Amino acid sequence: DGGITQSPKYLFRKEGQNVTLSCEQNLNHDAMYWYRQDPGQGLRLIYYSQIVNDFQKGDIAEGYSVSREKKESFPLTVTSAQKNPTAFYLCASSIWGVSPLHFGNGTRLTVT
Amino acid sequence: DAKTTQPPSMDCAEGRAANLPCNHSTISGNEYVYWYRQIHSQGPQYIIHGLKNNETNEMASLIITEDRKSSTLILPHATLRDTAVYYCIVSDNYGQNFVFGPGTRLSVLP
Numbered sequence: 564d565g566g567i568t569q570s571p572k573y574l575f576r577k578e579g580q581n582v583t584l585s586c587e588q589n590l591n592h593d594a595m596y597w598y599r600q601d602p603g604q605g606l607r608l609i610y611y612s613q614i615v616n617d618f619q620k621g622d623i624a625e626g627y628s629v630s631r632e633k634k635e636s637f638p639l640t641v642t643s644a645q646k647n648p649t650a651f652y653l654c655a656s657s658i659w660g661v662s663p664l665h666f667g668n669g670t671r672l673t674v675t
Numbered sequence: 676d677a678k679t680t681q682p683p684s685m686d687c688a689e690g691r692a693a694n695l696p697c698n699h700s701t702i703s704g705n706e707y708v709y710w711y712r713q714i715h716s717q718g719p720q721y722i723i724h725g726l727k728n729n730e731t732n733e734m735a736s737l738i739i740t741e742d743r744k745s746s747t748l749i750l751p752h753a754t755l756r757d758t759a760v761y762y763c764i765v766s767d768n769y770g771q772n773f774v775f776g777p778g779t780r781l782s783v784l785p
Contacts, residue, residue: 598775603777605762605776605777606719608771611770611771651716659770662770662773663711663721663724664770665721667718668717668718671716
């Protein structure tokens with residue numbers, strides 16, 4: 564079955580460490596996205612990529628980095644510069660210009 | 676900021692229709708109305724979308740007013756598994772322009 568896989572489901576890190584969240588899709592979608600969700604709130608866009616080797620900052624890109632070396636993969640690195648990294652992170656993909664977005668089931672990151 | 680306004684919460688009796696409203700008074704001519712839902716600790720799930728005509732699929736119906744300034748998502752026979760947060764979004768189909776506000780928390784009661 565086609566879909567988006569995010570791993571791991573839960574991730575724990577110590578403050579000051581970088582951590583990379585995985586996102587893989589087999590839907591053959593060109594565009595991929597990373598969102599952050601805090602308790603009781605909506606989703607906020609971190610980064611998006613329309614095509615391989617290209618990506619753009621979203622609304623809250625500070626403290627995050629991404630790469631898009633393969634069409635299927637769009638990993639997100641939460642760096643030590645991100646002041647409040649504890650959150651639920653969601654990856655999505657779509658055909659560019661033709662939504663809807665398809666979401667993975669998220670990674671819950673806890674930094675202590 | 677979200678371009679839509681939704682009530683923060685609603686209740687619905689199991690087996691009854693759930694009618695979720697959404698106001699989008701500043702919608703542009705090329706923007707669609709999308710509905711997603713999110714069950715706790717999962718990714719949002721696409722439900723339905725439309726431009727100006729009413730739409731129906733196996734999950735729900737979408738009713739858009741003639742002036743397109745508001746819409747209603749209808750779940751015809753709500754079940755306990757429909758308990759979720761429902762998001763109404765207006766977008767021109769480009770993913771980076773999807774803005775997910777706080778949504779409506781629907782509780783389906785037995």
